[in-house]
Amino acid sequence: MSSLALVLFLAIIFLTLTITYLSAKKTKNASEFYTAGGGLTAWQNGLAVAGDFMSAASFLGITGAIALIGFDGFYMSIGNLVAFLFLLYLVSEPLRNLGKYTVADMITARFHSKKVRGVAALNTLVISIFYMIAQLVGAGGLIKLLLGIDFVPAVLIVGTLMTIYVIFGGMTATSWVQITKAVLLMAGSFVLTFIVFAKFNFNVMAMFEHIKAATPLKDAFLDPGNKYKNGLDMISFNLSLVLGAAGLPHLLVRFFTVKDATTARKSVVYSTWFIGAFFIMTIFLGFGAAAFVGFNNIVAANPGGNMAAPLLAQTLGGDILFAIVSAVAFATILAVVSGLVLTSASAVAHDIYGEIIRDGKITEKQQVRVARIASIMVALISIILALFSQKLNVAFLSVLALGIAASANLPVILCTIYWKRFNMTGAITGMLVGLLSSVILVLLSPNVWNPVPGAAIFTGDPIFHMDNPTIFTVPLGFIGAYLGTILSTKKADEEKFAEVLFKSNTGYGISTAKE
Amino acid sequence: MEIMKNEKYDKPLKKKQGSLYTTLIQTGDFQELIQKKKEFIIPMSIFFFVFYFTLPILAAYTDILTKQAMGHITWAWVYALMQFVLVWVCGYVYVKKSEKFDISAKEILSAYEGELDK
Numbered sequence: 238m239s240s241l242a243l244v245l246f247l248a249i250i251f252l253t254l255t256i257t258y259l260s261a262k263k264t265k266n267a268s269e270f271y272t273a274g275g276g277l278t279a280w281q282n283g284l285a286v287a288g289d290f291m292s293a294a295s296f297l298g299i300t301g302a303i304a305l306i307g308f309d310g311f312y313m314s315i316g317n318l319v320a321f322l323f324l325l326y327l328v329s330e331p332l333r334n335l336g337k338y339t340v341a342d343m344i345t346a347r348f349h350s351k352k353v354r355g356v357a358a359l360n361t362l363v364i365s366i367f368y369m370i371a372q373l374v375g376a377g378g379l380i381k382l383l384l385g386i387d388f389v390p391a392v393l394i395v396g397t398l399m400t401i402y403v404i405f406g407g408m409t410a411t412s413w414v415q416i417t418k419a420v421l422l423m424a425g426s427f428v429l430t431f432i433v434f435a436k437f438n439f440n441v442m443a444m445f446e447h448i449k450a451a452t453p454l455k456d457a458f459l460d461p462g463n464k465y466k467n468g469l470d471m472i473s474f475n476l477s478l479v480l481g482a483a484g485l486p487h488l489l490v491r492f493f494t495v496k497d498a499t500t501a502r503k504s505v506v507y508s509t510w511f512i513g514a515f516f517i518m519t520i521f522l523g524f525g526a527a528a529f530v531g532f533n534n535i536v537a538a539n540p541g542g543n544m545a546a547p548l549l550a551q552t553l554g555g556d557i558l559f560a561i562v563s564a565v566a567f568a569t570i571l572a573v574v575s576g577l578v579l580t581s582a583s584a585v586a587h588d589i590y591g592e593i594i595r596d597g598k599i600t601e602k603q604q605v606r607v608a609r610i611a612s613i614m615v616a617l618i619s620i621i622l623a624l625f626s627q628k629l630n631v632a633f634l635s636v637l638a639l640g641i642a643a644s645a646n647l648p649v650i651l652c653t654i655y656w657k658r659f660n661m662t663g664a665i666t667g668m669l670v671g672l673l674s675s676v677i678l679v680l681l682s683p684n685v686w687n688p689v690p691g692a693a694i695f696t697g698d699p700i701f702h703m704d705n706p707t708i709f710t711v712p713l714g715f716i717g718a719y720l721g722t723i724l725s726t727k728k729a730d731e732e733k734f735a736e737v738l739f740k741s742n743t744g745y746g747i748s749t750a751k752e
Numbered sequence: 753m754e755i756m757k758n759e760k761y762d763k764p765l766k767k768k769q770g771s772l773y774t775t776l777i778q779t780g781d782f783q784e785l786i787q788k789k790k791e792f793i794i795p796m797s798i799f800f801f802v803f804y805f806t807l808p809i810l811a812a813y814t815d816i817l818t819k820q821a822m823g824h825i826t827w828a829w830v831y832a833l834m835q836f837v838l839v840w841v842c843g844y845v846y847v848k849k850s851e852k853f854d855i856s857a858k859e860i861l862s863a864y865e866g867e868l869d870k
Contacts, residue, residue, distance in 0.1 A: 308828050312808070315835050319804045322842055326797050330850075445824040459826050460818040461811035468812025475808045479801075502850055506843040513836050735773035742785060743857040745868065 239556050242384055245564035253402065253571060256413045260406030267604035270407035271338040271583050272493040275748075279500045281416060283507025286491050288415030290317070290482070290508070291422060291515060292573045293375055293566055294635060299516070300549075301542020303523025304535055307458035309465055310523060314516035316478025318509065323483040325505040328647075330498040331654040331741035332489060337748035339493075339580075340486050340646065341588045347653050347737045348661040351593045356668045358588035360645050361486040363672065364638045365581040366619055368487070369574055371634035373623035375543075376570040382544055383563040388627050396620035399575040403582065403616075404609045408494060411575045418572035423515060425565040429546070430518040432553045433525030444524055451528045458527070473708035474636075480711060481639030484646030487580040498744050525549050541632070578616050585611035629694055633684035636705060637675065644710035645671030652718050654741055660729045663722030670717025671710060678706035772867055781863065785856045792849055796842065803838055807831050 264270050277285065292298075295317070302310025336343035341357035373392050380391035402410045437444040445459065452458045465471035482488060492501045526535060526545035529552045538544035550562035586608040591599045599607070649667040652659040679685065681701040687693035722729070740746055776782060810817050810831070817828035861868070 308832075311832055315807070315832050316804075318839050319800065319835055322800050322839055323797070325843060325846055326793055442823040442825070445829075449824060459824070459828065461808075461828050465812075468808075471812055472805065472808050475805065479804055499850075499854060502847060506847055509839050509843050513839060517833075517836065732771065732774055735777045738786075739773050739776050739782070742782075742789070743861055745861055 239560055241557060242560035242563055245560050246384065246567055249564050249568050249571070250398065252417065253398065253410075253414050253568075256417065257402050257406040257410040260409035260413065263409050264405070264407040265605070266601045267338070267587070267608070269409065270605050270608050271579075271587065272490075273408040273412050275494060275496050277412060277494045277500075277504075279495065279503035280507055281412070282491060282495050282500070282504035284419045284511060285412045285415040285494070286488065286504060286508035287511035287515070288417075288419035288422070288572045289491055289576045290488055290512060291419070291569065292372060292635075293379060293570050294371075295515075295519075296422060296426070296569055297379065297543045297546050297566060298541075299519045300522040300526060301535065301539075301545040302464075303519060304526035304530070304545040305532065305542045306463045307452070307454055307527075308461045309463050311520065312465075312471075312475060313478060314519055316475050317482060318513050318516055320479045320482030321505055321509045321512070323480065324488075325502065325509075327654075328483050328489070328650060329492050329501045329505050332650070333492045333495070333498045333501040334741045334744045334747055335654075335737060336493060338490070338587050339583050340489050340650070341584065341592075342748075344649060344653050344664060345592075346740075347659075347733055348664055349733075350661050353661055353664045354588050355593055356665050357649075358584040358593075360641065360668055360672055361584040361588075362581055362615075363676075364486055364641050364646070365577045365584075366615070366622070367634045367641075368485075368638040369577040369581070369619040370622050370626055371631050371638070372570060372574050372577070373619060374626050374629075374631045376574070377623065377627065378539075379543060379566060379570070382539060383547060383566065389624060392620060392623050395570060395574060396616055396623075398571055399578050400613060400616040402571075402575045403578045403612045407605075407608075408579060411572075411579050412491075412494060414568075414575055415572040418568040419511060421565050421568050423511060425562055426515055426518045426522065428558075429525065429550060429553065429562070430521040433521045433529075433549070436525075436529070436553075444521075447528055448524050451531075453532050467703075469708065470703050470705060473703060473705040476711060477636065477639045477643050477705055477707035480643035480647050480707070482642070484642035484650065485639070486584070486642070486646070487576045490580050490583065491576075493748075497747060522546055522549060525553070529553065578612055578619075581615040581619075582608055582612040585615060630692075633679065633704075636684070637679045640679065640705065640707045640710060641672055641675045643707055644675050644714040645669075648711065648714035648718050652715075652722075654737070656722075657731070657734050658722060658729045659718065659734075660722050660725060660727050662725035662727055663718045663720075666721025667714055667718025671714030674710045674713045675706065678703075678710060682706065776860075776864060776867075779860075779864075781856065781860050785853060785860065788856075789853060796846075800838060800842060804835060807835065 268274055299310060299313050332343050335346040340361055341354045344357050345354045376395045377388040377392040380386050381388055402414055448458055449456050454463060457463060495501050495504055526549040530548045535542055535545045538548060547559055547562050551559035590607050591604055645668050649664050678701050683699045683704055685694050686697050686699035688698055690696045819827055821827045821830045
């Protein structure tokens with residue numbers, strides 16, 4: 238590890254802890270803890286959404302994927318961005334108008350039922366913890382590659398930092414860590430992009446021409462189909478990308494940090510500018526890595542391609558740029574996992590403890606204390622699971638989390654807002670069917686079963702032959718919600734729907750920090 | 753399905769308030785707002801859903817995207833970049849449209865302020 242890299246890592250830690258220290262003064266009550274008091278501007282939240290959403294997998298993973306498999310690596314960028322249109326058009330405003338702290342709040346705005354709240358909170362926990370394990374295991378591996386720190390201490394460092402941000406600084410610290418990370422990531426990517434583009438004399442045509450000869454794939458590098466041979470699997474993967482984001486709890490809770498639906502809407506649009514610009518840059522980074530680092534060197538450093546971006550930095554700007562990009566990757570990891578801790582903690586403390594166990598009869602002081610205890614619990618569980626998963630290939634966990642978000646959350650969110658006849662039973666069956674079908678199909682899939690020993694978690698033939706089951710599980714989630722609704726004897730509460738319809742369209746009675 | 757009974761949950765809404773919302777959503781202004789929103793949001797959502805999935809479907813079942821569009825740039829990349837443009841344009845259009853909806857929503861709220869604050 239170079240001394241510069243160490244200095245930059247320590248600088249990131251110092252900066253984020255300073256943010257946490259300053260935020261701690263503004264984290265006194267529940268609304269401040271969960272939603273930063275709802276006081277973020279559209280620009281701030283737009284940047285924070287970008288910081289929340291662009292994980293190390295986006296920065297290192299997509300760059301590596303483009304470098305190794307060409308166009309197929311770019312699908313993730315496209316799907317992740319278009320997902321924001323669904324969020325903007327169908328979800329973000331009603332969510333802000335109906336909810337207070339969590340996704341479960343929004344669904345229970347229509348069904349005052351503990352069971353609905355419990356299942357919604359369970360989904361949030363499952364999605365966020367799966368995501369977190371994938372992030373932490375990835376982080377441990379990356380920090381080992383970048384700095385030479387071993388896996389266990391690396392996971393412990395990241396785990397400790399994320400816990401500190403959340404328990405002391407709540408959503409304010411989490412938001413500002415995410416904003417800082419978004420700025421660093423955009424700046425770092427821009428510098429690399431600029432150098433790569435300069436090497437091609439700022440000529441896109443020349444870049445495409447060069448890349449055709451530069452990789453083992455030759456001409457095929459520019460074409461789809463290098464990785465996804467099976468059309469249905471590829472379409473399923475694209476479906477999970479485009480619908481998953483609109484159901485990811487840690488992304489959805491970001492919209493409670495602004496004062497109203499208008500601000501929520503603007504923050505989605507601003508975030509698409511940041512995220513879109515970043516994903517355009519991943520083309521240059523991927524092409525640059527393929528051209529200047531070379532296929533063999535990328536694979537030698539990490540078979541998954543995760544080292545493509547840092548190696549590109551080293552090739553273009555030596556150890557200094559390598560250290561900078563490594564530090565940016567580190568900040569990226571921290572921002573994403575702290576958002577996940579806060580989201581999981583809010584499901585445990587606000588939904589399960591505050592609303593279900595204590596019937597909402599809980600003081601502000603107690604709420605914040607419980608939220609802090611829940612944050613430590615959730616972080617500990619995730620860290621322990623991540624440490625046990627060191628030797629496993631857990632990349633599929635983020636695919637699974639997206640799949641569950643698309644199949645268990647999104648159908649029920651949409652029915653809650655838009656379907657008059659929808660009832661409580663339908664909400665519960667929809668969420669459970671989406672969750673269970675996603676988990677079961679992934680457990681039976683090639684992600685978990687591989688005849689080659691060591692290639693997946695278990696050795697053997699998969700029963701279900703698709704990597705990504707989303708194309709089946711999203712319809713199943715909707716069918717679950719539909720059948721639960723029409724088969725139950727409960728009548729839909731039309732008055733309640735009238736209230737939800739009125740509030741979601743006018744913002745009447747919106748939960749704000751001033752309550 | 754029986755739900756657990758307790759004071760906070762399942763409290764029957766005050767009749768007046770419950771039926772108030774039912775009345776409110778049937779008013780002409782509100783119905784007009786909902787109708788306008790539907791006419792805008794549903795076609796747009798279907799449009800970008802179809803636009804998005806055309807790419808993987810063309811990639812999976814045709815080889816049209818491997819043809820060169822401009823110089824060495826193939827149609828796959830052109831289509832992919834069009835998706836980016838789609839997101840930015842649809843985002844801008846949504847914000848512009850919604851400003852009109854915001855005005856209608858404000859008018860509705862001020863028109864029925866008296867009933868709502870009872």
